[in-house]
Amino acid sequence: MLDNAPRFDHLPAAPGVGYKPQHFTELRAEPGPVAWIEVHAENYMGDGGRPLAQLRALSEQFALSVHGVGLSIGGEGALDADHLARLKKLVGWARPASFSEHLAWSTHGAEFLNDLLPLPYTTATLTRVADHIDQVQSTLGCQMLLENPSSYLAFAESTWAETDFLAELVKRTGCGLLLDVNNVFISATNLGLSAQGYIDAFPLHAVGEIHVGGHDEDADDHGAPLLIDSHGKPVVDPVWALLDITLAKCGPRPVLVEWDTDVPDWPTLRSEAERAARALAPAA
Amino acid sequence: MTVSQSIFRKAILDPTQAVPEGLRDGANAPAGKRFSVYRNNVVVSLTEALQVAFPLVYKLLGGETFSRLAAIYVRQHPPPSPLMMHYGAALPAFLEQFEPLAHIGYLPDCARLDLALRASYHATDAPALAPERLQADPERLVQMNFALAPATRVLRSQWPLHDIWRLNFEADAPKPRAVAQDVLITRPAFDPHPHLLPDGAATWLEHLSTGKTFGAAHEATRAAIPDFDLAQALTLALQTGALTDTTKDT
Numbered sequence: 001m002l003d004n005a006p007r008f009d010h011l012p013a014a015p016g017v018g019y020k021p022q023h024f025t026e027l028r029a030e031p032g033p034v035a036w037i038e039v040h041a042e043n044y045m046g047d048g049g050r051p052l053a054q055l056r057a058l059s060e061q062f063a064l065s066v067h068g069v070g071l072s073i074g075g076e077g078a079l080d081a082d083h084l085a086r087l088k089k090l091v092g093w094a095r096p097a098s099f100s101e102h103l104a105w106s107t108h109g110a111e112f113l114n115d116l117l118p119l120p121y122t123t124a125t126l127t128r129v130a131d132h133i134d135q136v137q138s139t140l141g142c143q144m145l146l147e148n149p150s151s152y153l154a155f156a157e158s159t160w161a162e163t164d165f166l167a168e169l170v171k172r173t174g175c176g177l178l179l180d181v182n183n184v185f186i187s188a189t190n191l192g193l194s195a196q197g198y199i200d201a202f203p204l205h206a207v208g209e210i211h212v213g214g215h216d217e218d219a220d221d222h223g224a225p226l227l228i229d230s231h232g233k234p235v236v237d238p239v240w241a242l243l244d245i246t247l248a249k250c251g252p253r254p255v256l257v258e259w260d261t262d263v264p265d266w267p268t269l270r271s272e273a274e275r276a277a278r279a280l281a282p283a284a
Numbered sequence: 285m286t287v288s289q290s291i292f293r294k295a296i297l298d299p300t301q302a303v304p305e306g307l308r309d310g311a312n313a314p315a316g317k318r319f320s321v322y323r324n325n326v327v328v329s330l331t332e333a334l335q336v337a338f339p340l341v342y343k344l345l346g347g348e349t350f351s352r353l354a355a356i357y358v359r360q361h362p363p364p365s366p367l368m369m370h371y372g373a374a375l376p377a378f379l380e381q382f383e384p385l386a387h388i389g390y391l392p393d394c395a396r397l398d399l400a401l402r403a404s405y406h407a408t409d410a411p412a413l414a415p416e417r418l419q420a421d422p423e424r425l426v427q428m429n430f431a432l433a434p435a436t437r438v439l440r441s442q443w444p445l446h447d448i449w450r451l452n453f454e455a456d457a458p459k460p461r462a463v464a465q466d467v468l469i470t471r472p473a474f475d476p477h478p479h480l481l482p483d484g485a486a487t488w489l490e491h492l493s494t495g496k497t498f499g500a501a502h503e504a505t506r507a508a509i510p511d512f513d514l515a516q517a518l519t520l521a522l523q524t525g526a527l528t529d530t531t532k533d534t
Contacts, residue, residue, distance in 0.1 A: 048434070049471070076288070107366065110364055153308060155307060156307070
């Protein structure tokens with residue numbers, strides 16, 4: 001359990017974007033409503049060169065969120081001590097306003113599978129993830145945010161609802177949560193649950209950041225909709241509606257637009273950030 | 285029914301494995317095709333990472349052959365760490381043993397060139413050696429030490445590696461000649477670039493990088509390669525920012 005009391009004033013309650021190097025010049029010249037950026041931690045763990053130079057320049061203009069995609073917090077094995085040390089180094093010099101990771105696993109033994117893989121919601125998983133979060137928070141010396149996953153399937157062995165599971169992690173570790181409403185929409189559609197019911201059950205008091213993003217549409221073996229978390233398209237209206245519902249309940253929070261594949265030009269991404277700014281306006 | 289991560293991982297990397305029991309859709313039916321989303325994410329994301337990391341190999345093979353190669357490689361050699369910027373370090377050695385592409389003898393060296401360019405891109409920043417530093421009196425100059433800049437890489441190839449790179453990435457590049465070529469990679473600012481090294485220069489740079497003084501490196505190189513042209517090698521090294529100055533000022 002982290003001693004520091006949770007603080008959710010780290011990132012501004014304003015729109016942010018997932019940073020893409022091709023936007024470097026335009027983002028700095030014409031940020032529009034963008035007040036902060038998020039970077040994937042692992043892309044900035046080299047020794048030098050353009051990535052680190054860009055991050056240094058950007059952090060002078062924007063609040064920074066470091067978002068890990070490789071820590072494997074849900075892994076059955078111990079956390080990778082080398083990777084944790086690299087994170088500590090990055091957080092040490094980049095001084096982000098927030099660090100977040102995923103409720104997922106990606107490393108098994110000495111293999112990194114480069115995807116966010118799902119976990120069964122059991123008490124054994126809960127204990128293990130809580131221990132790992134404790135280790136991250138005590139190593140980094142700050143609170144971390146944990147992101148809800150996008151689910152394509154469920155585990156028969158699960159005994160916890162995802163929202164209860166996350167609420168219990170907050171209680172045990174003092175971590176905050178990153179609520180990805182696109183993931184909520186995807187998981188609810190894929191598993192036949194109510195997205196609004198999920199938001200109603202979510203521990204919104206612990207939310208330090210919200211994600212929106214685009215997804216692809218497919219179908220499963222029975223023709224049921226199967227949404228894929230691709231981050232390659234504009235945010236769809238039902239996800240914006242879910243954001244409105246969430247903000248109405250919890251008040252303004254930092255809202256990030258994620259667009260990681262088929263990355264559009266800067267004006268297109270900025271217009272998504274402008275849409276997020278409009279969603280935040282009535283909540284302020 | 286517990287689905288361990290070991291079982292999950294095995295089923296992801298081996299498409300002939302059945303979907304693990306204990307995985308369900310929303311109606312508690314077997315997950316079926318839903319599991320393929322993870323299989324697909326892993327193989328496609330790793331294939332795309334290799335494609336970005338090995339532009340020369342990709343250009344030589346074309347998308348279809350490269351994807352077939354990657355589908356085999358990613359399953360045999362998943363990334364050993366979450367640092368995807370280093371993924372593919374085992375590809376040159378893998379290609380040395382890979383029968384279906386054995387007819388492209390220069391392919392492993394092309395993979396080494398791609399790796400070296402990427403390593404250079406992420407290497408530590410360091411100021412290049414200023415030419416003025418060489419204007420010391422000759423007796424002092426021969427005692428000076430110069431190291432390779434952290435972003436500098438030297439590749440020796442029995443193939444015309446530099447010509448092959450040029451043919452694939454430069455307009456109006458000549459046809460590769462049937463010669464062995466050594467390649468120097470440097471990164472003056474942020475973008476690494478390969479340069480053709482003249483005869484003996486790779487040996488000279490190796491001597492400098494192992495701590496020999498300017499004078500000793502020249503002598504050792506001349507002993508092995510009598511017609512080594514120091515002026516030519518030094519000019520290239522200075523123009524490309526290949527060296528840093530490690531001499532302690534007295």
